[in-house]
Amino acid sequence: MIRPKELLTAALLFVLSPLASAGVVAVPASLKSPLSVPAVAISGLSAVVPAPASNAVPSLSPSLIPLPAALVPTRGLAAASLPQTPEPLQAARALNNFWDGLGIPALELEEPAAVAVPLAGIADEPLGAGERLAPWLETDDAKIVAAIDRAVSLARDTRAGRRALDAAEKTLAAEGRGLPVLVLDLGRNYGEYDYLRKNMRLHAALFKKGREAELAGTIVHELTHVAQHGLGIPSNALEMEIEAHLQDLEMLEELGVKPPKGTFARQALDLLAEGPDKFIELIQAAVPGSLFLGGSSLEDLEDQLEEDLADQRRRAKRSKTAAGLVPVIERDLARLRTPEGAAAYRAFSKRVLALLRRRAKNDKSRP
Numbered sequence: 620m621i622r623p624k625e626l627l628t629a630a631l632l633f634v635l636s637p638l639a640s641a642g643v644v645a646v647p648a649s650l651k652s653p654l655s656v657p658a659v660a661i662s663g664l665s666a667v668v669p670a671p672a673s674n675a676v677p678s679l680s681p682s683l684i685p686l687p688a689a690l691v692p693t694r695g696l697a698a699a700s701l702p703q704t705p706e707p708l709q710a711a712r713a714l715n716n717f718w719d720g721l722g723i724p725a726l727e728l729e730e731p732a733a734v735a736v737p738l739a740g741i742a743d744e745p746l747g748a749g750e751r752l753a754p755w756l757e758t759d760d761a762k763i764v765a766a767i768d769r770a771v772s773l774a775r776d777t778r779a780g781r782r783a784l785d786a787a788e789k790t791l792a793a794e795g796r797g798l799p800v801l802v803l804d805l806g807r808n809y810g811e812y813d814y815l816r817k818n819m820r821l822h823a824a825l826f827k828k829g830r831e832a833e834l835a836g837t838i839v840h841e842l843t844h845v846a847q848h849g850l851g852i853p854s855n856a857l858e859m860e861i862e863a864h865l866q867d868l869e870m871l872e873e874l875g876v877k878p879p880k881g882t883f884a885r886q887a888l889d890l891l892a893e894g895p896d897k898f899i900e901l902i903q904a905a906v907p908g909s910l911f912l913g914g915s916s917l918e919d920l921e922d923q924l925e926e927d928l929a930d931q932r933r934r935a936k937r938s939k940t941a942a943g944l945v946p947v948i949e950r951d952l953a954r955l956r957t958p959e960g961a962a963a964y965r966a967f968s969k970r971v972l973a974l975l976r977r978r979a980k981n982d983k984s985r986p
Contacts, residue, residue: 786846
C-alpha cells in the first residue's frame with residue numbers, strides 16, 4: 620500500500636469532476652498547454668456551462684506536485700483550466716478519483732481523438748417523461764436529457780453497464796431520491812459523484828458528438844460509486860476506485876472500444892495485463908491516502924481514520940468542506956469498529972480483489 624506523507628498532497632490532483640468538493644467521485648479528462656480555459660459552451664445547448672462551484676476541488680497541474688517520472692498525469696481536456704496553487708488537502712479527502720493519463724510529459728500531450736460508437740436507432744430528441752431510460756438521472760435541460768438517454772442506451776447494451784445502472788437505481792430507490800446531474804467545465808476531469816451534495820457532475824465536453832462512449836463510460840463509473848456508497852463501507856476506500864475502473868474498462872471492451880493511447884484508461888488497461896499489483900499501484904498513485912484493506916489491517920485503517928478526523932476537525936471552522944467531512948469520517952470510523960461494519964468492508968474488499976485477479980488473468984491471456 621502506498622501511504623507516504625509526501626504523496627498525500629497529490630490527492631488534490633485527481634478527480635472526475637472538480638475535486639473541489641470532498642465527497643466527490645471523479646473521472647478526469649486530459650491536460651494541454653497553455654493551461655487556461657474559458658467557460659465551455661456545449662454544442663447544441665443554449666446556455667454557456669457555468670464554472671464549478673467554488674467549494675469543489677479542482678484538479679491541479681502536475682508541475683505543482685513532484686511525482687515519480689512514470690506517474691506524471693498526461694491527459695486533460697484541451698480546454699482544461701488548472702489552478703496555480705494547491706487546494707487544502709481535506710478538499711480531496713473523500714473523493715473517489717479517476718484522473719486520465721500517466722507517463723507522458725503533460726505539456727507535450729495532445730487530446731486523443733474521440734472514440735465514436737454508432738447509436739443506431741436512437742433519436743437526437745429527448746424521450747417523453749414516461750419513456751426515459753433512467754428518469755432518476757435528473758436534469759431540466761432537454762438537450763442534456765437526450766444525450767444522457769443515448770449514453771444510457773449505449774451502456775445498457777453491455778452487461779457492465781446494466782449492472783452499474785441497476786445497482787445505482789436500486790440504491791437511490793432505497794434512499795428515496797433521484798440523482799441530480801450537473802453539466803460543467805470540470806477541467807481535466809470527466810465526471811464526479813459528490814456524495815456530500817448527492818449529485819453527479821459531468822464535463823460539458825462529453826456532450827459533443829462522437830463522445831457517446833466516453834459519456835457512457837463516465838456515467839457507469841460514477842454510478843458504480845453511487846451504489847458503493849450504499850454498502851456501508853468507508854467512503855474513501857481504494858477498492859471503490861478499483862471496482863469503478865474495472866467496470867468502465869469492461870463496458871468499453873463489450874462495446875469493442877479500446878481506450879486511445881495516452882489516456883489513463885489505456886494505461887490502466889495495459890497495467891491490468893501486467894497483473895493486479897501493477898493496477899493497484901496505478902490507482903493508489905491517483906488517489907494517495909485512500910483506505911485499502913488489501914494492504915493494511917483494520918487496526919491500521921482505524922488509526923488512519925482517526926488522524927484524518929482530527930485533521931478535519933481542526934479545519935472545520937474555516938472550511939465548509941472539512942465541516943462536511945467530519946460527520947462522514949465519524950460514521951466511517953464508528954461503522955468500521957462494529958462487527959457488521961468490519962465484515963462488510965472485508966467482504967467488499969475480498970470481492971473486488973477477486974474480480975481484479977480474474978480480470979488481470981483474462982487480460983494477460985489475450986494476444
